[in-house]
Amino acid sequence: MSRRLTITVLACVGALAAQTPPPSDSGAERTPSFMKRFSFGFRVRAIPSRLFVKRTIATSTTNPALTYNYKTTSSSPYVGFGPALDFSIRRNLLVAVDFLHHSASYTQTTEITDSNSKKTTISEATRATYWDIPVRLQVLSLPRLPRRMFVSGGGVLRHAGHIRTGNEFTYHDGSTDYNEWPTKPAKNPIWGVVVGAGFRFVDDFNIKVMPEVRYTRWFGSTYNSASTLSQQGQLEALIGITF
Numbered sequence: 001m002s003r004r005l006t007i008t009v010l011a012c013v014g015a016l017a018a019q020t021p022p023p024s025d026s027g028a029e030r031t032p033s034f035m036k037r038f039s040f041g042f043r044v045r046a047i048p049s050r051l052f053v054k055r056t057i058a059t060s061t062t063n064p065a066l067t068y069n070y071k072t073t074s075s076s077p078y079v080g081f082g083p084a085l086d087f088s089i090r091r092n093l094l095v096a097v098d099f100l101h102h103s104a105s106y107t108q109t110t111e112i113t114d115s116n117s118k119k120t121t122i123s124e125a126t127r128a129t130y131w132d133i134p135v136r137l138q139v140l141s142l143p144r145l146p147r148r149m150f151v152s153g154g155g156v157l158r159h160a161g162h163i164r165t166g167n168e169f170t171y172h173d174g175s176t177d178y179n180e181w182p183t184k185p186a187k188n189p190i191w192g193v194v195v196g197a198g199f200r201f202v203d204d205f206n207i208k209v210m211p212e213v214r215y216t217r218w219f220g221s222t223y224n225s226a227s228t229l230s231q232q233g234q235l236e237a238l239i240g241i242t243f
Contacts, residue, residue, distance in 0.1 A: 039086040039208060041242030043098055044079065048237075051076045051104045051130075053229040065115040070227035074106040080130075084240050086138075086208075094138040096152065098240075102130040104160070108228050118172035126183045126223075129162040134194045134216075152196045152212075159189040160222050186224040192216050198238075210240040 052074040059068050080102035087095045105127040112120045136154035145151075163185070169177040198212025214236050221230040 037088040039088075039242035041084050041086075041208075041240060042081060043084045043100065043210075043238050043240035044081045045100060045102075045236045045238040046079050047102070047234060048078065049231065049235065050074050051102075051231055052106050052223070053231060055227045055229060057227055067113045068226075069111040069113075070108060072106055072108045072227040074104075076102075076104045076106075082131075084242060086242055092140040094140070096134075096136045096138050098132070098134050100132040100134070102132065104128050104130055104222075104230075106223070106228055108226060110226065114172075120172050121170045123168040123170075124165060124183065125168075126163065126165045128160045128164075128185075128222075130222075131159045131161065132216075133157045133159075134214075136194060136196070140200060146199075148199050148201060150198060150200055150210075150212075152194075152198075152214075154194055156192045156194045156216055157189055158192065158218065158222065160185050183223075183225075185222045187220040188222060190218050190220045190222060192218040206243070208240075208242045210238075210242075212238050212240070214238060 052072065054072050054074070057068070057070050080100055082098060082100040084099075085097045089095060105125075107123065107125045110122040110124075112122070134154060134156035136152040138150050138152040140148070140150040142149075142151065163182045165180060165182045167179050167181060171177075194214055194216045196212050196214035198210055201209045203209075216234040216236070218230075218232045218234070221232060223230045
């Protein structure tokens with residue numbers, strides 16, 4: 001009887017040992033499951049509107065009488081891009097962080113006319129690099145929304161760097177001058193809020209493609225002088241690919 005009992009106990013222990021993985025294996029399985037929550041990739045965006053508002057201002061002073069006329073033209077590209085990181089909190093809730101690069105450029109021309117109609121012209125050509133860093137919550141599979149559609153919202157930070165300026169002076173007597181003193185932004189960095197909506201498609205290789213539209217409202221203007229004013233409202237279309 002005791003021999004049968006011993007054999008039965010040993011058989012049960014062996015069966016349990018075969019079904020229960022060792023502690024080291026279970027720990028190795030938890031780590032990949034956490035890391036799989038991350039997706040890395042890039043996003044490309046198109047901003048259909050100019051980054052600057054054009055406005056003309058004429059002011060005058062006395063003793064001596066001077067008239068100032070300002071005019072700004074801009075030629076910033078419409079397309080920007082940058083790396084992207086997504087972290088899955090739950091199946092239908094993500095945290096998305098982007099590092100979006102965009103260049104901005106403008107030329108402001110100032111004409112100064114005195115009471116004798118003598119004119120001095122100052123031309124300021126400035127280029128800068130914008131880095132926009134939006135951090136958003138992205139919610140998928142909401143009721144009454146199409147399948148695969150998501151909505152998002154959060155905050156965004158913009159930093160202007162690598163600022164280069166060329167200042168050309170043409171005086172009323174025909175003489176000229178030039179310097180490259182960089183223009184200082186009115187506010188740098190600036191904060192804003194961003195909302196958006198789009199679709200998230202995932203293929204068999206876990207590659208995610210996300211077309212979307214976003215609107216950003218900035219709490220200030222990077223540049224704000226005379227006829228040069230940075231847009232505070234920004235509409236953009238994006239497409240992201242993460243792995």
